[in-house]
Amino acid sequence: MSKKRGLSLEDKREQILKIFYESQDFFLLRELEKLGPKKGVISQSVKDVVQSLVDDDLVLKDKIGISVYFWSLPSCAGNQLRNVHRKLESDLEIGTKRLPELMDRRDGLKKGREESDERGQALDELKAIEVKYNELKDELGRYADNDPAALEAMSNAIEVAHAASNRWTDNIFTVRQWCSNNFPEAKEQLEHMYREVGIADDFDYLEPSVLLPPNIVGD
Incomplete structure (x- = not known):
């Protein structure tokens, strides 16, 4: 037995x-x-259904005090349909008036575009130019990494990152020194903790050449 469709x-x-x-x-x-469930509409969906009717002007609402009331009369639907009918008639009238104008514009645009050997040749040449343009564009994209402006921007960004990295390194050394001075008896525990968070024994400041790509690093 099939389930009853909602x-x-x-x-x-x-x-x-x-x-x-x-x-x-x-x-x-x-x-x-x-009241909705009595008409087959579950209570959870009543709010959305009512709002859709309000949006279409089939149900009216107004706030009285702190309460919002909803109402609708058969005449509301009639008025809505009449309004829609008037708008459709107006759109049809405007479209009918514009049709001859659009047809004239279409015929005007056709002039000079009649099919001919010359036009076909010109279109073929245009297509070939577009293909060549796309090939050159792709080739230019492959060389974008070597663009002087892009390299300069990358170099500047690396300098900023390098300075920031060494500032944090300096801060870490300062904190380690403070811990060593104030907790000398916990040296082994502190060293273990440093290794746990990734501060190895060879932890040190970064040299500029470590961050620069090969094609930027100076001789």
């Missing part, structure tokens, strides 16, 4: 509208959430 969004909207049309009354959201 209502689609349009079905839920229709059922919620029935609540308004049948009662022609005002409702709080919590009241609609209680």
Whole structure:
């Protein structure tokens, strides 16, 4: 036995509208959430369904004091449909008036673009130029790493990183010295802790050549 399918969004909207049309009354959201299941709309989805109806001007809402009330009358839907109909008619009229103008522009753009051997040759040449341009563009991209401006920017960035690295190294040496002076009896424990956090015995300041790529390092 197949499971009963749930209502689609349009079905839920229709059922919620029935609540308004049948009662022609005002409702709080919590009241609609209680009435929704009676129409097959679970309470958790009532809020979203009502909001979609408000967005389409099929349900009106207003705040009175601290409460928000919702209402809708059959005339609301009628007015909405009439508004949509008027807009569609207006769009159709505007489109009908613009059609001859667009057709004239299309015919004007066709002039000088008639199919011919000369035009075909020109298009082939254009295509060949585009292919060559893309090849040169790709080749230029491969040499981007050797661009003097890019190398200079990289060199400047490396200098900043080098200075920052050595500042932190200096700070680490200062902290190690302070610990040695204040906790001489814990020397072995401190050395073990340094190794645990990656400060090896050969820990030292970085030389500039360590950071520079081979094509930047001076002789």
